[in-house]
Amino acid sequence: MKKSLLALVILLSVGMTAKSQVKIGFEVSFIEPQAHYAEVEMTISGLVKDYIDVKMPVWAPGSYLVREFSKSVEGFGATANGKTLKHEKVRKNAWRVHSGKANSVKIKYRVYAFEVSVRTSFIDDTHAFLSSTGIFMYPDGMLKQASTVKINPYKGWTKVSTGLEPVAGKQFTYTAADFDMLFDSPIEVGNQDVFEFTASGVKHEVAMYGGGNYDKEKLKVDMAKIVEQGTAIYGENPNKHYTFIVHNFSKGSGGLEHLNSTVLGASRNDYNTKEGYKGFLDLVAHEYYHLWNVKRMRPIALGPFDYENENYTPSLWIAEGFTAYYENKLMLRAGFLTEKEFVDQLVTAVSNVSNIPGAQVQSVTEASYDAWIKLYRPNENSNNTTVSYYAKGEVVGILMDIAIAQATKGAKSLDDVMKAMYLQNKAQKRGFTEAEFKAMVEKISGQDFTDFYAKYVNGTHLPEFAKYFGYAGIKVTNEQEGKSTPYLGVTSKKTEGRMFITAIMRNTSAWVDGLSVNDELISIDGTPIEAAVERMPAITGKKVGDVVVIKVARDGVLRDFKVTLNNYPGIKLVGEIDENATELQKKVRQAWM
Known part of the structure; x- marks a missing residue:
């Protein structure tokens, strides 16, 4: 032996x-x-x-x-x-x-x-x-x-x-x-325009490829503000240096986070417009926030990585959805959004998710787990069966943040949960489980979140927008409520002068009465179709309950469909900050913002 x-x-x-x-x-x-x-x-x-x-x-x-x-x-x-x-x-x-x-x-x-x-x-x-x-x-x-x-x-x-x-x-x-570090480090080679700034004690390099009408001195100041607001939430910036690689194209978008760098896609001539510049800073805020959320505080399945197979996790709604939410908070706190703009953006986010049929079919944890086969591989029916964990995760973040502030009478917020999870994962040297994240939410809030999770995380309950925004003294109303708006339920696209159906919304008139994706739209009640169908007088001039005859060509065969126009099922939310809010509502709002 x-x-x-x-x-x-x-x-x-x-x-x-x-x-x-x-x-x-x-x-x-x-x-x-x-x-x-x-x-x-x-x-x-x-x-x-x-x-x-x-x-x-x-x-x-x-x-x-x-x-x-x-x-x-x-x-x-x-x-x-x-x-x-x-x-x-x-x-x-x-x-x-x-x-x-x-x-x-x-x-x-x-x-x-x-x-x-x-x-x-x-x-x-x-x-x-x-x-x-x-x-x-x-x-x-x-x-x-x-x-x-x-x-x-x-x-x-x-x-x-x-x-x-x-x-x-x-x-x-x-x-x-x-190799985890190597694979997490993109490399830009060429004659890029490079400038630097220091924020939160960290040197940041910005490498601009493709030219553009950006103002380097202005970017140095404004990007630093975002860095400092992110660092303020977590109490520390874990990098010694950080690199922004920015690709400027005629029309550019998107970003990808890395441990101490990021790659951003931008439009080279949009920096001098209000919306273009704000859009770029939004992207900076989103990808920089990932420095903590997902690159350090991460779902347990996301590292050590298996580079040969899918790495499944039900928690991308936290990793990406919360990051989509926090880009708004960083922009507000850095002074690039007013409180009204902040409220408007979040109310619109809730409205948009509520209008996606797939949000009532797929939970945000299912959306996270199925990212590998659904989000990046959409088809013509995806809107009816799936929801983005970015979009729905953002909504869950909004509701959870306000709920924590309400439960603690304005003493705590989702910020406290994120920081605590970051420090816990740092100490444990591993990622978190869904159960651990829920436990931290309950510890910080002092409240049982089982019902919240059943509705919004593991379930498909529509957001109770009036209730949650009301906690923060925000009045939210649905402008569609009580309105009668005839709605066919299709999206269409003109190709080589011909109009084709590209998608049909679940349970709408088109869905129920037999229209199909790829049908070529010929006429409505004899009127030739030359523009977007939903805006045609043949639809907008009708009443809910009216029947229209829609002629289509399906695989080269002409067919007539009698379609009964139903009411538009969506919502359009508008938020207003209540100046007569109670002291508790003001405390909740302050903690939230």
């Missing part, structure tokens, strides 16, 4: 020593950027096995869809000591290199990058944006291994922007403590 134990200890010791001696380095070059390619060289030394498997992630954390990044890889090959090594593909995203116990292996491959988004790589003759999960491979079983990345910019390119730590004395060379 003693000999066996000794042998096992020696074997484990040798294995650990061998693993600790492994070194991994990448070198990225751009020989044909105009053709949208990156050349990647990966060196792995300290090997002891006969073979090594290298893998590429199939998805990017923060964007919950399997994107199959390996589809863009070509020209894979490997050498050792100057000799070509045998390799084979062993699964869709994995290559096995037969190293023959060579100590060091050099792997080369090319990546085609031509998809404009914040989550995918794009390369042309003006710049390279490297979304790391679609560029770098990792040795199987070595996700915790450190690595270095050297960037060789294309001729004329002079700058590299990334959240990775630079290696002292080596230009454009960076290090990552493990």
